[in-house]
């Protein structure tokens with residue numbers, strides 16, 4: 001059985017991708033370079049969720 005996880009269930013996708021013009025709800029597990037960099041910066045504490053939210057205001 002193949003397990004399929006929709007992107008919107010990923011908290012990083014909710015935080016980053018839902019603001020992106022290229023976001024498609026049926027895309028699964030595709031990550032662009034910007035997404036990977038932001039995710040890594042979040043994981044290393046170099047940027048906060050609030051700073052990302054502020055950037056989209």
Ligand code: SF4
Pocket residue numbers: 016017018020021022023024030031032033034035
């Ligand atoms: S992975 Fe990148 S291009 Fe795709 S929706 Fe997220 S931020 Fe946009």
